[in-house]
Amino acid sequence: MIRAVKVCKTFKTTDRREVKALVNFSTHIKKGEVVVIIGPSGSGKSTFLRCLNRLEEIDSGEIIIDGVRITDKKVDINKIREDIGMVFQLFNLFPHKTVLENVTLAQMIVRKRKKKEAVDTARDLLHKVGILEKENVYPSQLSGGQQQRVAIARALAMHPKIMMFDEATSALDPEMIGEVLDVMKKLAREGMTMVVVTHEMGFAREVSDRVIFMDAGQIVEEGTAEHFFTNPAHERTKVFLSQIL
Amino acid sequence: MKFSRRSLITLVVLGVIAASLYYFFSTRGVTYIWHWEKIPEMLFYHGSKSPEDPTPRLHMGILMIGFMLTLKISIFSIFFAIIIGTIVGIARLSDEPVTRALSISYVELIRNTPLLVQIYIIYFFVGSLLRLSAFTAGTAALSIFAGAYVGEIVRAGIQSIHRGQMEAARSLGMSYAKAMRYVILPQAFKRIIPPLAGQFISLIKDSSLVSVIALADLMFQGQQAVARTYYAFEIYFTVAFLYLVMTASLSMATQYIERRLAISD
Ligand SMILES: Nc1ncnc2c1ncn2[C@@H]1O[C@H](COP(=O)(O)OP(=O)(O)O)[C@@H](O)[C@H]1O
Ligand SMILES: [Mg+2]
Numbered sequence: 001m002i003r004a005v006k007v008c009k010t011f012k013t014t015d016r017r018e019v020k021a022l023v024n025f026s027t028h029i030k031k032g033e034v035v036v037i038i039g040p041s042g043s044g045k046s047t048f049l050r051c052l053n054r055l056e057e058i059d060s061g062e063i064i065i066d067g068v069r070i071t072d073k074k075v076d077i078n079k080i081r082e083d084i085g086m087v088f089q090l091f092n093l094f095p096h097k098t099v100l101e102n103v104t105l106a107q108m109i110v111r112k113r114k115k116k117e118a119v120d121t122a123r124d125l126l127h128k129v130g131i132l133e134k135e136n137v138y139p140s141q142l143s144g145g146q147q148q149r150v151a152i153a154r155a156l157a158m159h160p161k162i163m164m165f166d167e168a169t170s171a172l173d174p175e176m177i178g179e180v181l182d183v184m185k186k187l188a189r190e191g192m193t194m195v196v197v198t199h200e201m202g203f204a205r206e207v208s209d210r211v212i213f214m215d216a217g218q219i220v221e222e223g224t225a226e227h228f229f230t231n232p233a234h235e236r237t238k239v240f241l242s243q244i245l
Numbered sequence: 246m247k248f249s250r251r252s253l254i255t256l257v258v259l260g261v262i263a264a265s266l267y268y269f270f271s272t273r274g275v276t277y278i279w280h281w282e283k284i285p286e287m288l289f290y291h292g293s294k295s296p297e298d299p300t301p302r303l304h305m306g307i308l309m310i311g312f313m314l315t316l317k318i319s320i321f322s323i324f325f326a327i328i329i330g331t332i333v334g335i336a337r338l339s340d341e342p343v344t345r346a347l348s349i350s351y352v353e354l355i356r357n358t359p360l361l362v363q364i365y366i367i368y369f370f371v372g373s374l375l376r377l378s379a380f381t382a383g384t385a386a387l388s389i390f391a392g393a394y395v396g397e398i399v400r401a402g403i404q405s406i407h408r409g410q411m412e413a414a415r416s417l418g419m420s421y422a423k424a425m426r427y428v429i430l431p432q433a434f435k436r437i438i439p440p441l442a443g444q445f446i447s448l449i450k451d452s453s454l455v456s457v458i459a460l461a462d463l464m465f466q467g468q469q470a471v472a473r474t475y476y477a478f479e480i481y482f483t484v485a486f487l488y489l490v491m492t493a494s495l496s497m498a499t500q501y502i503e504r505r506l507a508i509s510d
Contacts, residue, residue, distance in 0.1 A: 053416055055412055055415065055416065078415075078418045078419070078420055079418070081415065081416055081417065081418040082417075082418035084416070085416075086413075086416040088409060088412070088413065090407075090409055092407075092409040092410060092412065092413035093413075094410065094413070094414075094428055094432075095432065095509055095510075096431050096432050096435065096506075096509050097509075098509075105417075105427060105428075106414075106417035106418060106419060109419065109423055109427060110417060110418040110419055110423070111418075138508070138509040138510075139509075140509065140510055151413075154417070155416075155417070158417060158418065
């Protein structure tokens with residue numbers, strides 16, 4: 001489903017230093033697989049996700065999604081993005097639109113669905129994430145957990161083949177983390193292909209097929225969540241896990 | 246309402262000025278005979294305009310005709326300034342260096358030269374080449390002038406929107422143009438209503454400069470009326486008051502719109 005081959009990405013900082021965010025990063029994610037990515041801050045987790053839908057352009061290597069080499073310049077990136085849902089740490093809901101409009105907007109202007117169809121789809125999904133009763137309020141009137149569930153519904157409304165989550169629960173108050181993780185778990189169990197950056201190891205243990213530990217733009221170690229709990233191989237992994245567990 | 250308080254203060258101040266002038270003149274033995282009674286007919290009068298159309302009816306007086314033209318040229322110019330400003334503001338943030346440079350040059354050129362000179366150039370040079378009417382030339386000059394300022398306001402507005410908004414829109418498959426139109430610009434415009442309103446109030450006042458190309462706007466008509474009657478005080482007070490009616494209505498309208506849009510905050 002997703003194949004990354006020797007992906008390199010370097011950023012130029014404002015003081016003109018070069019930061020290597022991804023260094024020969026390769027991995028293969030199968031259809032229906034749930035992959036959790038962990039790693040210290042600045043290790044390149046977000047950059048990897050953002051390269052998958054080309055919010056960032058890679059310097060070298062290639063990324064193939066569903067048979068399409070998306071890193072080719074000729075590719076219609078908007079078409080690719082329709083099939084890859086993304087959920088952000090800070091939700092990024094559209095504040096000038098109601099909950100329902102947040103979920104219907106892209107359906108109508110990108111997928112070209114009729115209003116009625118878009119609204120029906122939106123209501124189904126808002127029901128699924130447990131927030132249908134708030135369909136007519138604005139995001140500012142929702143709690144963080146509620147906003148993030150709307151953001152998930154908004155991404156799902158495009159009927160993506162892949163869902164990416166970039167620290168979707170890190171900005172939430174502790175009591176709201178569960179409600180968002182529950183939605184994500186439900187999605188995982190339904191067979192969605194998911195790439196999830198999170199430090200919620202409970203989530204990793206319950207639903208992930210594989211955990212990737214990244215540091216300095218590279219994969220240090222990967223395996224099942226159980227592997228990470230019981231016998232992580234590398235010193236860096238152990239140090240990191242001791243900090244988050 | 247905030248508007249009425251501010252406008253009320255303005256009216257009171259105008260009244261105080263008028264009263265002190267009156268006091269000044271009357272105590273110094275200067276007898277100025279007020280002719281306020283001549284003002285209403287400069288706004289509206291009932292009668293026949295010409296021998297061909299003898300049936301008497303209500304007509305606009307000299308000042309009201311000017312008021313309507315100022316209103317019309319201001320509305321047209323505001324409309325075009327928004328369009329120009331939006332294009333210029335977006336172009337300013339383009340990845341394309343040429344587009345960006347064009348936008349910057351336009352803004353700098355317009356902001357660093359006097360509007361009066363721009364009006365003359367557009368009317369006498371561009372206008373005569375393209376055979377523009379004085380109204381078209383005047384509207385063009387005002388739109389181009391205000392468009393540069395609106396462009397800067399729009400640019401600042403777009404930049405004030407968190408970049409996560411653009412990323413969320415793009416990650417849903419929206420093109421840059423769609424993301425701008427449906428996600429970024431609506432939020433940016435909401436945020437820039439106050440500076441835009443200030444800009445458009447300036448535009449209404451600056452429109453008085455088009456009187457130099459013999460456009461029969463409020464200022465021009467006022468000057469004509471003074472030349473004919475010499476009631477300079479009464480007429481210019483009335484002209485000022487009529488400008489105030491337009492600017493105050495605009496600021497009232499923007500406050501209404503701002504309140505309406507505040508529901509999503
Ligand atoms: N737009 C950017 N400009 C400059 N440096 C960046 C940019 N985005 C990320 N980086 C740098 O790239 C590295 C990886 O960042 P990121 O992928 O966000 O890490 P993570 O998500 O694992 O915390 C960091 O050193 C970060 O400072
Ligand atoms: Mg990150």
